[in-house]
Amino acid sequence: MLNISPIFNAMLRNKSSVILMVLQVALTLAIVSNAAYIINERLELMQRNSGLDESQLFSFNIFTFDKTVDIRQQLELDEDMLRAIPGVNDAVAINQVPLTGSGDSSGYRAQIAESGAKIVEAGVFRADAHVLKTLGLTVIEGRDFTQDDVIYATGASQPNTVIITKAMADQLFPDGHAIGKDIYQFQQPLRIIGIVKHMQGSWLDSSYVNNNIFLPVVHPRSFKRILVNADKTAMDKIMSNISERMLALNKGRVVMEPIKLAEHLRDQYQSDNLMVNMLIIIICIILFITALGVAGMAIFNVNRRKRQIGTRRALGASQTNIITHFMIENFLMTTIGIIIGVVLSVFLNGYLMEYFSSSRIAISYIIVTTIGLVLLGQLAVLFPAQSAASISPAIATRSV
Amino acid sequence: MLKMNNINKIYRTDLVETHALSEFNLNVKEGEFVSVTGPSGSGKTTFLNLAGLLESTSTGTYELDGINVVGLNDKQLSKIRNEKIGFIFQGFNLIPDLNLFENVDVPLRYRGFNSKERKERIENALEQVGLAARMKHLPSQLSGGQQQRVAIARALAGTPRFLLADEPTGNLDSLMARQVMELLEDINKSGTTIVMVTHDPDLARRAERNIQIVDGQVCDFTLYQNNKAATEHAISA
Numbered sequence: 001m002l003n004i005s006p007i008f009n010a011m012l013r014n015k016s017s018v019i020l021m022v023l024q025v026a027l028t029l030a031i032v033s034n035a036a037y038i039i040n041e042r043l044e045l046m047q048r049n050s051g052l053d054e055s056q057l058f059s060f061n062i063f064t065f066d067k068t069v070d071i072r073q074q075l076e077l078d079e080d081m082l083r084a085i086p087g088v089n090d091a092v093a094i095n096q097v098p099l100t101g102s103g104d105s106s107g108y109r110a111q112i113a114e115s116g117a118k119i120v121e122a123g124v125f126r127a128d129a130h131v132l133k134t135l136g137l138t139v140i141e142g143r144d145f146t147q148d149d150v151i152y153a154t155g156a157s158q159p160n161t162v163i164i165t166k167a168m169a170d171q172l173f174p175d176g177h178a179i180g181k182d183i184y185q186f187q188q189p190l191r192i193i194g195i196v197k198h199m200q201g202s203w204l205d206s207s208y209v210n211n212n213i214f215l216p217v218v219h220p221r222s223f224k225r226i227l228v229n230a231d232k233t234a235m236d237k238i239m240s241n242i243s244e245r246m247l248a249l250n251k252g253r254v255v256m257e258p259i260k261l262a263e264h265l266r267d268q269y270q271s272d273n274l275m276v277n278m279l280i281i282i283i284c285i286i287l288f289i290t291a292l293g294v295a296g297m298a299i300f301n302v303n304r305r306k307r308q309i310g311t312r313r314a315l316g317a318s319q320t321n322i323i324t325h326f327m328i329e330n331f332l333m334t335t336i337g338i339i340i341g342v343v344l345s346v347f348l349n350g351y352l353m354e355y356f357s358s359s360r361i362a363i364s365y366i367i368v369t370t371i372g373l374v375l376l377g378q379l380a381v382l383f384p385a386q387s388a389a390s391i392s393p394a395i396a397t398r399s400v
Numbered sequence: 401m402l403k404m405n406n407i408n409k410i411y412r413t414d415l416v417e418t419h420a421l422s423e424f425n426l427n428v429k430e431g432e433f434v435s436v437t438g439p440s441g442s443g444k445t446t447f448l449n450l451a452g453l454l455e456s457t458s459t460g461t462y463e464l465d466g467i468n469v470v471g472l473n474d475k476q477l478s479k480i481r482n483e484k485i486g487f488i489f490q491g492f493n494l495i496p497d498l499n500l501f502e503n504v505d506v507p508l509r510y511r512g513f514n515s516k517e518r519k520e521r522i523e524n525a526l527e528q529v530g531l532a533a534r535m536k537h538l539p540s541q542l543s544g545g546q547q548q549r550v551a552i553a554r555a556l557a558g559t560p561r562f563l564l565a566d567e568p569t570g571n572l573d574s575l576m577a578r579q580v581m582e583l584l585e586d587i588n589k590s591g592t593t594i595v596m597v598t599h600d601p602d603l604a605r606r607a608e609r610n611i612q613i614v615d616g617q618v619c620d621f622t623l624y625q626n627n628k629a630a631t632e633h634a635i636s637a
C-alpha cells in the first residue's frame with residue numbers, strides 16, 4: 001500500500017534537505033530541457049538541405065597581376081581547360097561561391113522601385129551559361145541560360161534575363177506565376193526565364209538564405225573565383241594539380257589553394273557544432289551531478305535513519321516496503337522539483353528568446369526531460385533503497 | 401504460544417565464533433506474562449531477536465502461535481511480525497518526523513487496513529494509553545514515559561497476540577516505570593501474551609513467571625537458588 005501522505009508530511013518537517021533536492025531537480029529540468037531544445041534547433045539548422053551536392057564541388061581563387069593579359073580571353077581559356085580535365089563535369093567563373101559566408105546580395109521587386117512594391121532580398125550569382133550545370137542544379141520551370149543570354153560587362157550593365165530560386169519566386173509572386181515576369185533591381189526589367197527548386201546562398205544564418213538569383217553576366221576582372229564540379233573519386237587528384245594546370249596556361253597570376261565546398265560548409269557550422277557539443281557535455285555533467293545528488297541524499301537518509309528502518313522492519317515492513325518508501329520519497333521530491341522546473345524552463349526560454357534569438361521551446365522537450373528526470377531519480381535512489389532494505393530489523397533492539 | 405526447542409544461535413566472524421544461545425528451550429503459554437532476566441551478555445537480546453523474528457536461528461525449531469517459523473522468507477516473516485507480534489523497545493523507537501497518529505499508523509499501513517479502520521484503531525490505542533488528545537504532537541514534544549506509552553499504543557493497535565517488550569522501563573524514572581508496568585499488566589489481563597526482557601528484578605517479579613538466561617541457556621531457577629544457598633552456606637561455614 002502506498003504511504004504517500006505520511007512520507008509527504010515527514011518531508012515537510014525536514015524542509016532544508018528537501019528544498020535542496022527540489023531546487024536541484026528544478027534547475028536541472030530548466031537547463032536540460034532548454035539545452036536539449038537548442039541542440040535540436042542547431043542540428044535542424046545544420047541538417048538543412050543546401051540544394052547542392054557539396055561533395056562534388058570545390059572552388060579556388062585566381063588573382064592575375066600581369067596587366068598585359070586579356071582577362072576575358074584568359075577566362076575562356078581557363079574554363080575550356082578545366083572543363084576538359086577528365087573527371088570534371090563542369091566549371092565556371094563566378095562572383096561568389098555558395099555556403100562560404102562571403103558574397104553579394106541585393107534587393108529585387110516585382111515592380112519598379114517607385115511602385116513601393118515589397119523588396120525581396122537575395123544572393124546574387126553572376127556567371128556564364130554553365131552556372132547551373134556546375135552547381136548541379138536543374139530548372140523546374142522555364143529554361144536554362146544559353147550562351148546568347150550571357151553578356152560580358154566591365155561596368156554595371158545588367159543582362160535581360162534571370163533565373164531565380166523557387167523560394168524567391170514565391171516571395172515575389174505569391175500567386176505562383178513567375179516565369180516570363182519582370183523583376184527590378186533598379187529601373188531595368190530582368191525577365192525571369194527559369195526557376196530552380198532550391199539552393200542555399202552564401203550566408204547560412206541569413207533570413208533569405210534560400211532566395212537566390214542567377215544573372216548571366218561575366219565581369220572580366222583580375223580577381224576571379226572558379227567553381228568546379230567534379231566526380232567525387234577524381235576530386236582530390238584534380239585539386240592537387242589544379243594550380244600547376246592554371247599556371248601552365250599563364251604564369252602571370254596567383255592561384256590560391258582549392259577548397260572543397262563540404263569544407264566551407266563545415267566551417268560555416270563550426271560554431272553551431274561547438275555549441276551542440278558544449279551543450280551535450282553540459283547536459284551530461286548536470287544529469288550526472290543530479291544523479292549523484294539524489295543518490296547522495298538517499299544514502300545520507302539511509303544512514304541517518306538506520307534505526308528507523310530497523311524499527312519499520314520490526315513492525316512488519318517487508319524489504320519491498322522499504323524500497324518503495326524511498327522510491328516514493330524520491331518521486332515526491334522530484335515531482336515538486338518538476339513543477340517548479342517547468343515554470344523555470346519557460347522563464348529561461350523567454351530569456352533566451354529575448355537575448356539569444358531562440359524560438360519558443362516545444363512542450364515535448366519539457367515532457368521528455370521530465371520523464372527522464374523521474375527515471376533518473378528512481379534509478380539513482382534504487383541502490384540506496386536496496387541497501388536500506390537489507391538493514392536487519394534486529395537493529396531496532398540495539399542499545400541507543 | 402511460543403515454543404523454542406534446541407535453539408542455537410551462533411555469530412561468526414573471520415576469527416571468532418560466538419555461541420549466543422545453546423540448546424535453548426522455552427515454552428510460553430498463551431496469556432502468560434513472562435519476564436526474562438539474566439546478566440549482560442547472557443543472550444537476552446539474542447533471545448528477543450529470535451522470538452520477535454528479527455533474526456533467524458542457526459539450528460533448532462521455533463513455533464509461534466502454531467506456525468513453524470524456521471525457514472520462512474522475508475515476506476512471510478514480515479507478515480507474522482506485523483500481524484502477531486507487538487514490539488515495545490527500550491528506546492521507544494518512535495519515528496521523530498511523524499506525529500503520534502502517524503507513528504501508531506506505521507504497522508497498520510503495512511497490514512493493509514483501510515483508512516477508516518486505521519483511524520479507529522489508532523484512536524482506540526492512543527485512548528488506551530491516555531494520549532488521544534495529543535495525537536497531532538511530535539514525539540519530541542512528549543516526555544519519555546509518554547513516548548513509551550505511544551510505543552505501547554503502536555504495539556497494541558494491530559491487536560497482536562504476543563507482545564515482546566525489551567527493557568520497556570529502562571529509560572524511565574520510577575514513577576513512569578510503574579505506570580508503564582501497570583499498563584502492561586492490564587494488557588496481559590485482557591489476554592495478550594507478554595514476554596518482557598528486563599534487568600530490573602522488581603519488575604521481573606511482577607510477571608507470572610521469570611526465566612533466567614545464563615550463558616545462552618535457560619537456567620533452572622530452583623536449581624540455581626539451591627546452588628546459590630549451598631554456596632553461601634559453605635562460605636559462611
